[in-house]
Amino acid sequence: MKIPDVIYIALGTDDKYCKYAGCCIASILLSAEKEDRFCFYVVDNGISAKNKSRLAKLQKLRPHELVFLKPDMVKLQDLPQCAYLGLSTYLRLLLPELLPEADRLLYL
Numbered sequence: 001m002k003i004p005d006v007i008y009i010a011l012g013t014d015d016k017y018c019k020y021a022g023c024c025i026a027s028i029l030l031s032a033e034k035e036d037r038f039c040f041y042v043v044d045n046g047i048s049a050k051n052k053s054r055l056a057k058l059q060k061l062r063p064h065e066l067v068f069l070k071p072d073m074v075k076l077q078d079l080p081q082c083a084y085l086g087l088s089t090y091l092r093l094l095l096p097e098l099l100p101e102a103d104r105l106l107y108l
Helices: 018-031 049-060 087-098
Strands: 006-013 037-044 065-069
Touching (some): 006 018, 006 087, 018 037, 049 065
Parallel strands (some): 006 037, 037 065
């Protein structure tokens, strides 16, 4: 039997939306096939230690890899922002720089 490839998934969030990132990860872990393996990259735009701990507790649902990436937000500071469009929206633009070795990556 062939060992399945790891599915790499990235999410960008700040502390305010961290619970939704957690819901997304939990949903994936609970609905995936038994043999699927996951590595979640969470691009951190100010996630508190408490919320990082909450995300880490999702290991109880199913074993997976969880990596927090801290981007250089200075690179994004000149991009337009408004009430519904903050800097976290632009985190996906930094993924090629943060994960240059990634051949395939699903951004949610």
